[in-house]
Amino acid sequence: MKRTKIKYALNAEAPMPEILIKGWVRTKRDNKGFSFVELNDGSCLANIQAVIDHTPEIVAVLDKVGTGASVAIEGELIESPGKGQKWEVRGKSIELLGEADQETFPLQKKRHSDEFLRGIAHLRPRTNKYGAIFRMRSELAQAVHKFFADNDFFYIHTPIITGSDCEGAGEMFRVTTLEPGSKEGAENDFFGQPSSLTVSGQLSVEMFALSLGDCYTFGPTFRAENSNTPRHVAEFWMIEPEIAFADLADDMDLAEEMVKYLVQHMLDNCAEDIELFAKWVDKTLMPTLETILNEPFERLQYTKAIEILKKTKKKFDYPVEWGMDLQTEHERFLCEEKFKKPVFVYDYPKTIKPFYMRMNDDNETVAAMDLLVPRIGELVGGSQREERMDVLTSRMDEMELDKEDYWWYLDSRRYGTAPHAGFGMGFERMLMLVTGVSNIRDVMPFPRTPKSLEF
Template sequence: MKKISIFEIYTKNNYLNKIITMSGWIRSKRISKIGISFLTIYDGSSAYTIQVIAKKSLFNYSAEIRKLTVGCSVIVSGYLTLSPSNLQTYEIQANKIKIIGWVDRPDSYPMSAKKHTIEYIRNFGHLRPRTNLISVIARIRNVVFQSLNQFLNNYGYIWVSTPIITSIDTEGSGSMFQVSILDVNNHLHTKKSINKENYFFGKKVFLTVSGQLTLEAYACALSKVYSFGPTFRAENSNTKKHLTEFWMLEVEKAFSDINDISIFAEKLLKYSVSFVLDNCISDLLFLQKKIDKNIIFRLNNFLNIDFVNIEYNEAINILLKNNNIINQKISWGDDLSSCHEKYLVNNYFKAPVIIRNYPKLLKAFYMRINEDEKTVSAFDILLPHVGEIIGGSEREDRINYLETRMNEMGLNKENYDWYKDLRKYGTVPHAGFGLGLERLILFITGIKNIRESIPFPRTVGHADF
């Protein structure tokens, strides 16, 4: 007999009063005085659980079923009926329960039925997806991932797998992880000099902070492309919004400018949120009870509100006029802190904000210089309660301007000869942006710490599992 998932039970509605088979894990168990066990089962397909009624007439009731504990895995067969209780919609009147896996030492099982803090379950990355919260976030993350790919596919964008190992620093920040096959301990002990012979690739290489530059090569041939994969930042930052390994969606479009690409980025965000509302209602209802009581209203409101577009200069003027409220100084040429971003989005505009045309000294070398030669054609999208979620720009397509910026930033131009070739051989105006997947998950779910938005978080001092 085909196994049915809990998700199918609640969405297809055509199994009622039929014999079904399902598999899952015990979430909780209660035994009545008259010899009936009430088992709450989950299978990871939905935020819903299902109650299984196990009567003492079952052949293995005394020997096995009564001994079941939280976390045990089972296969259940029986009639699916409406539940007389208000606590659940359906229940299964079991005629057979097969125990697949027992829990060794249930008294010390880390995911026991009692309530645990988020910080506690974070210590058990291999077991925490068994909790309601993390399983909900995992399902929403999957739907968000699918929505972004679907949106770009609908608009004719081609997926390109950009390198994870690279010799170039896209952002020019220097916060990169070097890749090496050297025995570091032995190297430090012998104090041998490092030369090209010690490098696997014959030169220093790093884990990428962005695939954008290589993605541009394909944009200048295929017009509309994107990449979606892990990126790495070796920043010594341990805040609730930073990871050292995270997933980045990067989009590039030829014959495009800042207006075109920023409008497209707004459409992308709204499409993803709409897709989650359409496909994750049970998970959102769970989060509404546990995390954010306004989540569904908030996400629907996000779809109906226009993003505010302002210049960097205007943002600075607003912050200067309201400095007594913010209580954090800023002047032209400074980057906006999270405090400034929160004030603009949450307090002043009370809407998502797109800030454009930043001072060139704040941005990477590849961004197009504006006519004032002080600013670049760049934009950031700020969302409520998250801050910056997208950063993008027009790319500098004029080789003389590009070389000047590279000189100003002290880059080794030999490493970028191929990148300059894109400006020599049929250059075109092009633009793009990067979206941090985990920050989008933060915004949608309302969770407070980015460590819960990714299956196995890597942060300063933590690279477990």
């Protein structure tokens, strides 16, 4: 008999004379002559209850069944006489698929701290909270692809191993086949030159935007940044669209449209899971998401943002001065307290932004933007790209970049350059936004952080 996923069984329109469910035991309660077994198979938040009459054969199996064990139960789906559930399974047989040692199984019927569960990341998806997070992660990834497909973007697979430092910050993981401590030069390495894990697919996807039109890449990126904040990890996923024949206003329009689309999609398709987070994780989650859907995002020049931050009576840990990069406390003040909705800050000083961002006419700022959202701060960072060859090479000289390393990138400006713009959205930060989860480690299956490479 084919297995029926629990989410389909719970939403059945009529009783089923034969059903096979498989899953992991959440609870087992033995009574005189029968037992209740609650199962969850990960397909939804809710468990299904099976009622099984005792026979010598069934009792022999039930004696080995405890919390965490995996079982298969055959029976019929019937209307439940109990409150809070429409259906239950009247079990006719039970098979133990995998026993769980009750003395050492770490997940019991109580609330465990997030810190404790991070230490058993391989088992935490079996809890209600983390099962919901990773179902939502899957749905959000599908929604990203659907958004771009519906908007006629091409999906480009950009390299994970690169010889270019897109951000110019140098915080990259080296890739090498040379033995540890080897004194051989990079010319003897696998690629014959220094190579690293990518921090962004942007430069590569730009080439395709200047060939095929609107494109995006969506994949893992890596930053060797020794930061242990709730918003940073060493390996994370980035959504990076590039819009052909576009300027900064087009860039902000796309980012706003995308965030609203993703929030609505998740509310439409993950209502039960979102309800769990709204009840137990963040009481302000639903109002935050409703504001995102119903309010136009604020658009604020960087210079004006600095003026607002300077005039407020709120005390910040980091003093505010023109020319500084905004810190999380500044970002959150703007979107949570000042405007109470998402805020685009744009036209940043050129000194704090990468070489590829388009220079404004003032020669002091670039056409860059960050989208700030409540609880998180920066969700999106993007810019209009510098399409003018002479300005681009001048910026590279200012930043002491070797133009030979970017010969292929400069070719795109040498042969048929055109205005274009794009941004990067942290996938995990978007997931934090729609769940209310405050630590990025909790929305990643196996987070990679400084001094931590478990699992």
